[in-house]
Structure formats: C-alpha cells, structure tokens
Amino acid sequence: MGKEKIRIGCGAGFSGDRLEPSEILAEKGNLDYLVLECLAERTISLAQKRKKENPLLGYDPLLERRIKRLLPILIKNKVRLITNMGAANPLEGGKKIIEIADQLGLRIKVAIVHGDDVFNQLNREEKTLESGVPLSSYSSIVSANAYLGIDAIIPALETDADIILTGRVADPSLFLAPIVNEFGWDLMNSTLLGQGTVLGHLMECAGQITGGYFADPVVKPVPDMDILGHPILEVSKDGTGIIRKVDGTGGLINTQTAKEQLLYEVLDPFAYYTPDVIADFSKVQIEEIGKNQIRISGGNGKPAPQTLKVSVGYDAGYLSEGEISYAGANAKERAFLAGEIIEKRISKAFDEFRVDYIGVSSLHGLELSKDSTPYEVRLRVAGKTQDPALSTLVGEEVEALYTNGPAGGGGARKYTHQLMGVVSILMDRDLISPKLTLLESN
Amino acid sequence: MKTKLSKIAHGRAGDKGNTLLLSLIPYDPINFEKLVKNVTEESVKAHLSHQLKGEIKRFVLPELKAIQFICQDSLGTGVTTSIAMDTHGKSLSYALLEMEIDLN
Structure with missing residues (x-):
C-alpha cells in the first residue's frame, strides 16, 4: 500500500499466445504484476469438455509450460502473477502450479479464485442474449461460467499469494483488481473504475496494442515483429496510464494502435459492460509522449450492472x-x-x-x-x-x-x-x- | 474523384456472438468528417450486403476521431458454430476498406 505508481505487464492475450514475451516482461519490465489472459469465450467450454473426460484436467493446456518457465523469474523479481489459466478447473490448475514449485524447490502460495461455474444453477427457461430462445432448446449443454469481476479477485490479492489463478473473470478485471487494491480506490467511484477498465481493455490482448494484428507493410509498417514486445502499463493513483514496452523488443505503440485496440470487440463505446462498471470509452484521450509511449486518460463510467454475463x-x-x-x-x-x-x-x-x-x-x-x-x-x-x-x-x-x-x-x-x-x-x-x-x- | 477507404483509413474487426464490429479510423483526422458524411449505416450495408444480414448501428466518436459499426446477424451464427473459413470475421476490416467514397 501507499504506492504512487504500479506497473502491470500483459504477457499473453490468448491461450495460444507466444511464450517468451511474458518472460521478457517478467525479467526486464520492472513489474509489480504480470497478467496472462488466456481464456476466450469458447476456450472455457472446450476446457470443460477436457475436465469431463479427466477431472484432473480442464485448466489451460499451456499452464504447465508457461509456469515452469516463468516461476523462477517471477519469484526472483518479486512479480505477482494474475492469470485466468485456471479455465474450467482452477483448483486442479492451482495444484499443478504447487507441484511445479515443489519440483523447482520454490516456496510459493497460490490464491485460487473460483465460483464462476454456475452449471448447477442454470435456469433452462432463461432466454439467450443472442437468439432470444430458451436454453432448453439447445440439445446438450455442457458448461456455464459466469464472468466474475474485481470483487472476486481483490480478496485473493489481499493475501500474500504469489500467484492469483482464476477461472472465468472479465478480462479487464484482471488489470483493474490490482489497481483498485493497491490504490485503495472506492468501489463506488465509477469514474475511476471506468478509466481503469479502459486501461485493462487496452492491455488485455497483449500484442494487439504493440503493433500485433495492426501491421500492414504498405500503409502501417511495424518493425521487428519476430520479437514483438508485449505491453507494460504504468498506472498512477489518479488513474492515468502510460503504456510502453521493454526496450529492444519489436513492435509499435502509438495513437493508431491504441485506437484500434480501444474499439476492438466493443459493442457500445459509450457503455461497455463489465462486472465492475459500465465504462464509457467515447472520450478517452490518447497522447504520444515519446517513442512507443502513450498516455491514456479520460475514461469514465456508471455503476456496475446487477446482472453478470454467463457463457x-x-x-x-x-x-x-x-x-x-x-x-x-x-x-x-x-x-x-x-x-x-x-x-x-x-x-x-x-x-x-x-x-x-x-x-x-x-x-x-x-x-x-x-x-x-x-x-x-x-x-x-x-x-x-x-x-x-x-x-x-x-x-x-x-x-x-x-x-x-x-x-x-x-x-x-x-x-x-x-x-x-x-x-x-x-x-x-x-x-x-x-x-x-x-x-x-x- | 472516388477514393478507396484503405487509402485514408484503417480499422480492426471484432466479434461478439453473431455480431460483427468494425472500426474505421482516418490516418489524418482531417478526413474524419468526410468519413462521417460518406460511410453511413446505409452505405456500409449496401457495400457489404452479402455479409451483413441484420441491423447496422453506427457510433460516431468525435473525440477519438473514429467510427464504430455494430452489425447484427453478420457472422453466419458466430465464431463457435459458423462453418465459414473466417469464423470470427476478422478479415472483414479489409472488406470495409474496399469501399469507395467521394472525397470532394
């Protein structure tokens, strides 16, 4: 507590993302937190299927490989890891991480956030948002996971756990939770939560704000994509964020990459629903303050919705x-x-x-x-x-x-x-x- | 004179279920108003009529100098069950940029 700024890296933007950018971030990013976002909408259903076939599985298939390579660096540099690699089975994923730590001779604690699996609470008469027909009309339902928010993650951060492992949580909440927890933001302050959600949304796809999925060699060239760096967010107590990357990595961060990512998968830029806030992206300001450095401010929001989305x-x-x-x-x-x-x-x-x-x-x-x-x-x-x-x-x-x-x-x-x-x-x-x-x- | 959008703007496609989202961002902010005037819900629907099957809503964002299109029923049931090649519709950002507008 009492920090004026915290630094959060995002080392993976989907389950199959590259492995080494997260290691570079943990090694050279001077980070307080590393986030790995590995759980797309469909990924968790596929994971539920793996869990059904083997109750010891259902966490992210790359969890073992990622943790083995990252854990020594994280512990050495005192970087806390926040990740949704628990997927459909955070408890077994947590046990696997402990097993890896024991093998490596590292003493660690893992805080597991679960309770997102609401399969047994499903009301089959509930109508889907996509088609308006009740769930009972779908032949064989295999999973139901609610998007949890920062209220589920913060208690895990309040422990002294080195790793916070979750199942389904809203992607921006992976970033907003440590920000709120470190700065002691008021959960009723929708302006701050909205701004923090903007920052989380810009970060959550990792390389998509550092020139990945942006490059076009004719009109939007991006240098050194073979060693694309993933982003680091430095956020101040007032919510202003600066996004940059590790020196020597490839990629590009500017107002263009930020605008493409800000609007990515946003159904309503004036009302972006998360479990934490209804964020307003429409007046976000993006300033280029140096080479590959942008300052983000101007996010806003309204109080969180009473309902959570369930996939x-x-x-x-x-x-x-x-x-x-x-x-x-x-x-x-x-x-x-x-x-x-x-x-x-x-x-x-x-x-x-x-x-x-x-x-x-x-x-x-x-x-x-x-x-x-x-x-x-x-x-x-x-x-x-x-x-x-x-x-x-x-x-x-x-x-x-x-x-x-x-x-x-x-x-x-x-x-x-x-x-x-x-x-x-x-x-x-x-x-x-x-x-x-x-x-x-x- | 007609100009292809790809000469003056860039964008990214996203998906939520069977809804396609397309952003459109001018390289030079000076062209923002021309995009607002010419790239409308109607003209986008006409340009991509084979793909966009449902209602289209446009958000104009003057502070960001960007436009976002929300296109319902446009991904052949959506990423998880579509039998299309590009189930997400990720390549469709460049289909929008094929549109030609009058810059004068």
Missing part, C-alpha cells in the same frame, strides 16, 4: 471439411466445377453446407473479387451435421475428386471437428458466490 457451452454437432487446389490455365473454372460436383452429390445431407474458393471468395465473398483471376485457387467445402456418420463425408468426397473430378487437382486435405457452441445469458449477481482457496508449496 453457456453446448454441443453443436460436427464440422466436416475438405480442401483441394487447382493452378494454371482455367484454375478458377476447374475449382468452380469441382465445387459444383460436390454440391450436387452431398449438400442435401447436411444441416448447413458451404463451398468456398480460397484465393477468390472465401473471406469476403464473390462480390468484391469478381474481376480477379488468381493463378491458383483452393476449393474448400464445409458441412455441418449432428450425425456422426456424416462427419467425415465432406473430406472423403473432396478427396475422391482426385480420380473423379477436374484435371490437375492437388493437395487434398480432410478435417472433422466437433463444434462447441456458446450462447450467453444474464444472471443476477446475488445468485453467484465467488470463492477463494489458498494453496502453499512445501
């Missing part, structure tokens, strides 16, 4: 896919013929069916590419089905074009995926009880 995962059947390529003279015409053949043969067997021409129309449709004549085209066919017997059919049919289809087809591939759908409902926050469990190594 509900359900089995959505199978995606059956096949691909094959054509190149040279009449490549487009031969690919189109191949697509027509498959469509005639099997499209009616699937609930949804789609033919894409990679290189022509697979991303933006035919309209925007109608004058283009690419040298090579890749046919991609996809079908959705609830029937396991049909789940491999598209790939098989595309592969059979080798001997039955147009000339010169090459590189056939086939894929089958089980689909996990996610819908959302709102739940009264009084029905949800966050829990805290402490574990200690030997």
Whole structure:
C-alpha cells in the first residue's frame, strides 16, 4: 500500500499466445504484476469438455509450460502473477502450479479464485442474449461460467499469494483488481473504475496494442515483429496510464494502435459492460509522449450492472471439411466445377453446407473479387451435421475428386471437428458466490 | 474523384456472438468528417450486403476521431458454430476498406 505508481505487464492475450514475451516482461519490465489472459469465450467450454473426460484436467493446456518457465523469474523479481489459466478447473490448475514449485524447490502460495461455474444453477427457461430462445432448446449443454469481476479477485490479492489463478473473470478485471487494491480506490467511484477498465481493455490482448494484428507493410509498417514486445502499463493513483514496452523488443505503440485496440470487440463505446462498471470509452484521450509511449486518460463510467454475463457451452454437432487446389490455365473454372460436383452429390445431407474458393471468395465473398483471376485457387467445402456418420463425408468426397473430378487437382486435405457452441445469458449477481482457496508449496 | 477507404483509413474487426464490429479510423483526422458524411449505416450495408444480414448501428466518436459499426446477424451464427473459413470475421476490416467514397 501507499504506492504512487504500479506497473502491470500483459504477457499473453490468448491461450495460444507466444511464450517468451511474458518472460521478457517478467525479467526486464520492472513489474509489480504480470497478467496472462488466456481464456476466450469458447476456450472455457472446450476446457470443460477436457475436465469431463479427466477431472484432473480442464485448466489451460499451456499452464504447465508457461509456469515452469516463468516461476523462477517471477519469484526472483518479486512479480505477482494474475492469470485466468485456471479455465474450467482452477483448483486442479492451482495444484499443478504447487507441484511445479515443489519440483523447482520454490516456496510459493497460490490464491485460487473460483465460483464462476454456475452449471448447477442454470435456469433452462432463461432466454439467450443472442437468439432470444430458451436454453432448453439447445440439445446438450455442457458448461456455464459466469464472468466474475474485481470483487472476486481483490480478496485473493489481499493475501500474500504469489500467484492469483482464476477461472472465468472479465478480462479487464484482471488489470483493474490490482489497481483498485493497491490504490485503495472506492468501489463506488465509477469514474475511476471506468478509466481503469479502459486501461485493462487496452492491455488485455497483449500484442494487439504493440503493433500485433495492426501491421500492414504498405500503409502501417511495424518493425521487428519476430520479437514483438508485449505491453507494460504504468498506472498512477489518479488513474492515468502510460503504456510502453521493454526496450529492444519489436513492435509499435502509438495513437493508431491504441485506437484500434480501444474499439476492438466493443459493442457500445459509450457503455461497455463489465462486472465492475459500465465504462464509457467515447472520450478517452490518447497522447504520444515519446517513442512507443502513450498516455491514456479520460475514461469514465456508471455503476456496475446487477446482472453478470454467463457463457453457456453446448454441443453443436460436427464440422466436416475438405480442401483441394487447382493452378494454371482455367484454375478458377476447374475449382468452380469441382465445387459444383460436390454440391450436387452431398449438400442435401447436411444441416448447413458451404463451398468456398480460397484465393477468390472465401473471406469476403464473390462480390468484391469478381474481376480477379488468381493463378491458383483452393476449393474448400464445409458441412455441418449432428450425425456422426456424416462427419467425415465432406473430406472423403473432396478427396475422391482426385480420380473423379477436374484435371490437375492437388493437395487434398480432410478435417472433422466437433463444434462447441456458446450462447450467453444474464444472471443476477446475488445468485453467484465467488470463492477463494489458498494453496502453499512445501 | 472516388477514393478507396484503405487509402485514408484503417480499422480492426471484432466479434461478439453473431455480431460483427468494425472500426474505421482516418490516418489524418482531417478526413474524419468526410468519413462521417460518406460511410453511413446505409452505405456500409449496401457495400457489404452479402455479409451483413441484420441491423447496422453506427457510433460516431468525435473525440477519438473514429467510427464504430455494430452489425447484427453478420457472422453466419458466430465464431463457435459458423462453418465459414473466417469464423470470427476478422478479415472483414479489409472488406470495409474496399469501399469507395467521394472525397470532394
């Protein structure tokens, strides 16, 4: 307590993010906290599925690798880790971290934030936000996790735990919680919570504010993306934040990268709902105060909503896919013929069916590419089905074009995926009880 | 004279369920008003009619000099169940930037 400034790094912006940027941050970032945000909306449902198959799993698949590499650095430099890598099973994830610490001979404490799993409290008559139909109309519901906020994380920070491991929490809350806790901000001060949420939102995707997912070598060049640095937030007691990165890392931080990230996945810039506040992003000020350094102020907010968002995962059947390529003279015409053949043969067997021409129309449709004549085209066919017997059919049919289809087809591939759908409902926050469990190594 | 948006603006696409979010940010703030005038809910809907199936709402942010479009029913049921190549619609930021406007 009593600090004037704290420094928080974000070393991962999704489950599969690079490993070494977080190590560079922990080693050279002069950090108080390191956040790893590894839990997208669908990721937790997939994790719930792994937990069902093995009750000892269901935490982030990279938890072990990340913690093994990071833990010695974190302990040496006294950096506290806050991460949602607990995913669907924070308790077992916590035990795994303790096991790693014991192996490394490090004495640590882990504070586990859970209670986000509300599967047993689901009201099946509740209507989904996406479609307005009740949950009972979804065939097989496999998971339900509520987005917890800073009120669930702060008690964990009040302990002397080295690592705070959570399941589903709102991404910006991973950053807002240590800020509120260190500065003793009033939880009723919506202006401060709104500004802190702006900072958390800018940080939560890690490399997406340091030039990742921004670069375009023609109009928006970003240097040294092979060693892209992840961001460091230095936040002052009044809520003003400065975002920068470790010297010597690649990337770019400026008003353009900040604006793209500020609006990323924001449904309403005047009212961004989190469990902590309804934040107003519309009057945020971004100032470039040096090379790769920006100052952020002007976030605002209104009191937190009474309801929390709950992500509900359900089995959505199978995606059956096949691909094959054509190149040279009449490549487009031969690919189109191949697509027509498959469509005639099997499209009616699937609930949804789609033919894409990679290189022509697979991303933006035919309209925007109608004058283009690419040298090579890749046919991609996809079908959705609830029937396991049909789940491999598209790939098989595309592969059979080798001997039955147009000339010169090459590189056939086939894929089958089980689909996990996610819908959302709102739940009264009084029905949800966050829990805290402490574990200690030997 | 018609100019492609990609010459004067940049942006990022995001997704929430079956809702596509597209930001549009001028490189030079001087072009912000021209974007506000020309890149409207109607013109975006017309430009991407094959993709945008639902209601479109535009937020104009004069302090940030940015525009955000919220496009419902535009991701073929959304990232978790769509059978499209780009289930998130992440590449669609560049589809918006293909639009041409009159800069005069």
